[in-house]
Amino acid sequence: MASVAAGYLPILLFLAVAVALSSAFVVLPIVASKFTGSAKPTPEKLTEYECGFPAFEDSRAQFDVRFYLIAILFIIFDLEAAFLYPWAVSLGGIGFAGWAGMMIFLIELAIGYAYCWKKGALEWE
Template sequence: MNLEQYLPVLLFVLVGIAVGVLPQVFGYILGPNRPDPAKNSPYECGFEAFEDARMKFDVRYYLVAILFILFDLEITFLVPWVVAFTDIGSYGFWVGVVFLVDLIVGFVYAWKVGALDWE
């Protein structure tokens, strides 16, 4: 087995770990550490905590979050389509148009049934 083939992978992993760990280590070593009671107190969006941390959230919060993730991920599928637009030909163009129409129909449906309303 030739281990020279794995050297780029090993370097990639080591550089990835270094990029993730070294800034945190430098921040911990070089950053100021002056705790006081105000910094160590619990807060909620700038206010004092007024309920238990295990309080229930409204279902609409999760629904909006899931819809955002869903539509955000679907939009990212458009990037490869646009990059390869000249190479995919007419069939690829129409497949992309069908995907966009499906995305728009789903968005309009979510809007019409009130899934995006917060009230």
């Protein structure tokens, strides 16, 4: 029984270190901000610093659905590129089955792209 408990000791030690570090990464910036004064907003701290002028509208305004469609398409084709590179590197080892699987994947992506194009998701006004 003692040897079983001793087997879990490294896991428990790792878990304790992980909890301590994650707690420190959460608590220490909050404490540091209290001491440095960043928790006390002034008009200068609340001014626009990214674009230099006040926003035209409320920041909680709804976006057109095309923004989200373009973002989803970007993620899909970014993932495609992430899958194509390891596939190309290991193509010699995976043979025809790997090649056929990737062709099916690319055909599915092309069908999805054609569907978005047909529905006008890529048209910008």
